[in-house]
Amino acid sequence: MSDQDITFTIDGVEITAKPGQTIMEAADEAGIYIPRLCDHEGLRHQGGCRVCTVKANGRSVAACTQPAAAGIAVENENTHVNKMRRDLVEMLFHEGNHLCPICEASGNCELQAMAYRLEMVDPTRFPYLEPCRAVDASHPDIALDTNRCISCGRCIRASKDVDGKGVFGYVGRGIHRRVAVNGEDLAHTDADAADHAMSDEVCPVGCIIRKRVGFVTPIGEREFDKGLIGYEIEGKRRG
Amino acid sequence: MAEPRLIEISPVTRVEGHGKVTIHLDRDNNVDEARLHIVEFRGFERFIRGRLLWEVPVIVQRLCGICPVSHHLAAAKAMDVICGVDELPPTAEKMRRLMHYGQVMQSHVLHFFHLSAPDLLFGFGAPAEKRNIFEVIKENPELGRRAVLMRKFGQEIIEATAGKKIHGTGAIPGGINRNLPIETRDAFLKTIADMEEWALDALALARGYSLDHADIVDNFASFPSNFMSIVREGDGALDLYHGNLRALDPQGDVIFDQLEYSRYHEKIVEDVRSWSYMKFPFIRDLGAEKGWYRVGPLARMNTASFIDTPLANEAHKELKAVTGGAPNNAALNNHWARMIEVVHCVEKIRELLHDPDLQGTDLQAKGDRREEGVGVIEAPRGNLIHHYQVDENDQVTYCNLIVSTTHNNDAMNKAVKDVAVKHLSGHEQITEGMLNHVEVAIRAYDPCLSCATHALGQMPLQIELFDADGALVDSRAQAA
Structure with missing residues (x-):
């Protein structure tokens, strides 16, 4: 962790972010999956589908475009947020x-x-x-x-x-x-x-x-036969 | 003198899909007309147009949840031709065959035990509340247990070859997308002996029914007809997966034989009638009146020269002996034929499980694209034809499906009329048990009504209005 890094929480877990990182980028590195559809590794962020909506200090934001900020409390996995995503x-x-x-x-x-x-x-x-x-x-x-x-x-x-x-x-x-x-x-x-x-x-x-x-x-060897979407990111956290 | 009556059996039960029977009784309670109507509509022939050829085997199998494998494989065979593949790698061909034998086995077991056994065990006129699989299980728990486990075995073969028990994706144009792992093979080998024993017991049950009830079987919806199926190239053996077309007349003489199935349309044409969504195919040279024919297990027993597995072949000889080698016409003998095929499938599955080609890794062949392809297979219910044309963009432009139940359309209607005349005519009181006789005749063909109705466009429709005396007051017709 460098001097410029910041910390914030996702669902109560403390996360470190590098300067300029979005909430989603920091979460990915920490092994916390935030659902997304329009965002893809290697492509610029768009913030279009809003499936990555999280609550940052109580306000709905797109995690793929919202810069991480020191001390914010992000809600990712809860009934309310997931219902919004499910509706989308x-x-x-x-x-x-x-x-x-x-x-x-x-x-x-x-x-x-x-x-x-x-x-x-x-x-x-x-x-x-x-x-x-x-x-x-x-x-x-x-x-x-x-x-x-x-x-x-x-x-x-x-x-x-x-x-x-x-x-x-x-x-x-x-x-x-x-x-x-x-x-x-x-x-x-x-x-x-x-x-x-x-x-x-x-x-x-x-x-x-x-x-x-x-x-x-064949069925059984397709990408999501291996696990729920996000399993690779979540796998980092589980080690 | 009684008033003319219209009796409707709707829906026909213990068959796949939705249909109804109408029976017109005149003032003397004699059957005037009796018909099987298919009242659902599917339309796959139309909405498959525009789809990409690689999707077709997966899309068209959604025709049916009972024997999707048949449509999956028939379409895959047609797409093999379109992709320029005339010979599959051995692993692909054998995996597909294994899938098909599993499918025929489970479908026949379902039909015999779950759908028809209540009629055969308790009698056609038994109380309605008695005629169901639960009562069969109550009366004979071991029989019920075997029925469930045999069907499970067949379904698990399908899962191992197609990826899912229902609506898998195994067959792809030019091949297959998986082989059979050794551990899966070994699991099947542990139970194959039970399957063979139980299949032989089921065969004995079906054969015993036919022989012990010859008076019923020989006089119930039994009439001469032509028969058609594919048979193995060269020797004419029973082959459920591949072969050439053979048609026999009521005397057992050849109408056509070893005809490449890609030329089916030279011999088979389809008639449309105003009162059904299902077409009426017939043999072109004989005309609509005399050219109708039957397909299915009994038809296959009539057309096949022999069966290339020993136990089924012995059983085939016994069935043929009943008629001295001539075609067997008794619709109820379809059950006997079906159980011969279950034995055959189990023997074939055993043979394949010992074949190391199933563990091969050469799964798909490629070739030069063609514009047209026909795939034909012997589905559990009989001959199944899939015919497609594909344009230069790889999109389907034409599809024609002739499904087993469609082939049997005329025969089922004749069976309905035959049974209605024999069992209903002259009776003032028509009981539910008497009506079940009509359903038993239909059930003998194990029809899959949902598979059989596809042509979309301006359907021929005729509406007739009758007054209370049954006199035609008005009619409106829409041309096809």
């Missing part, structure tokens, strides 16, 4: 067409895994919007099934900031805001299967699909 995740299910039983991302999907972690057991409170979206399979190696898109923007940031391309961007406003390709379809962009934006880890759901893969990973 539930609304994401209602906004798209998420058919887990037939989705090849099932078991690797962060949205599905988050629903399990947050114990979303009654996904019938809100009306399903059932948007009508076609699959864009024009690219020889990649297909986009935007029925499953949650507008997290991870592909937008990966393409722009890591690949230096800008294959994806947001269009529309409010409830109509969605991710679109900068072209007539994906085949008319400079998307490439080797792009970071197209890698398995960037899309948290089954929207960006690599062709010729399908269900090649």
Whole structure:
């Protein structure tokens, strides 16, 4: 711990943060998992999905963008905070067409895994919007099934900031805001299967699909067959 | 003179899916018309369009929760063709076969013990409260225990090969996504001897029923028909996973044989009738009137030249001897045939468990893309055809499914009429037990109604309005 480091608490546990770190970055290093969907290692923080909402001194903030501050008391795992998160995740299910039983991302999907972690057991409170979206399979190696898109923007940031391309961007406003390709379809962009934006880890759901893969990973060996989402971060703490 | 009556059996019970039977009785209480209606609608043929080919085997198996493996494998076989794979690695082919034998075993056990045993043990006209699996268990706890454990064994085979007992993901275009670990194999080997013993006992039960009740069996929904299934390439042996099409006429003479199943549409066409969501396939050369046929366990016993496992083959010979080698027409003998197939599946599972190829690591083959593929399998309930076309973007553009229950549509309707005429005609009082006879006839085919209704578009619909005397007052028809 250097002189400039600060300390604060998450659910009563004292945490050390380096200068400029967000609450989430400090928590990750300490082995405390804060749920998130739009945030991803190696990409700039966006604070869009709000699934990482925590209470900092009683005020709701996005842990992925809120700088850690000395002495703050952060509430992460409690009924009230998790209910807010569960409501957000539930609304994401209602906004798209998420058919887990037939989705090849099932078991690797962060949205599905988050629903399990947050114990979303009654996904019938809100009306399903059932948007009508076609699959864009024009690219020889990649297909986009935007029925499953949650507008997290991870592909937008990966393409722009890591690949230096800008294959994806947001269009529309409010409830109509969605991710679109900068072209007539994906085949008319400079998307490439080797792009970071197209890698398995960037899309948290089954929207960006690599062709010729399908269900090649058996049940039992998928990412979240190994544990609840966040298990790797929480594993650091358990040693 | 009585008024004309319409009797409705709705829903038909102890079958998969939703259907009903309508029986029209005239003023003399004679059966005028009797039909099996499928009242649910699924539509998979339409909404699979636009999906990517690699998803198809997982999506279409959602047709059914009883035998999803059949759809999973038929679709995977079609996608093998589309992915340019004509021969799977041995591990993939054998894992798929193991999955399929587990599936046929558990489905047949479910049907025989859970759905049909109450009729066979207690009588077709027994009180309704008696005709259920719980009463079977109460009367014969050991039989009930075996039924549960045999089904469990089959389901666990499916889990070991597909990842889940229901709706797994094992078969992928060109292969399989897992092999069978040694420890899993050894666990199955510990119980396979019990399974064989119990399967033989179940076979004895079914055979005994047919032989001891020949007067009932031979006169209950028994009528001549054509039969169709796939049989093994070359020698015509029973093969539930792969082979060529064979169709026999009521005398047992060949209508077509060793026909590559990719050419099914040259021989099979589908008719649509105004009163059912289920299509009526028939053999093109014979026409709709004479070309209808039966599929399923009894049909397979009729079409197969022999069975390549010793215990099942002996049982097959015994069944064939009843009719002197000619096709067996008695619908109730489907139960006997089903138990022969359970024995066959157990023998095949044992054989595969001793095969080291199941521990191989070459799981998937690749090839050059094609635009069209047909996959055919013998599902528990009979022949199952999946046919797809896929465009240059890898999206499905066409899907045709001919499901076992659809193949048997005409036969089930004839069985309903046959039984209704024999057991209901002339009776003023129609009892629940009498109506169960109609259901028993349907149950013999083990129909899966939810699997069988898919075509979407402008369905042919006919509405008829009758007055109290049964006279047609008005009708409205919508063309197909």
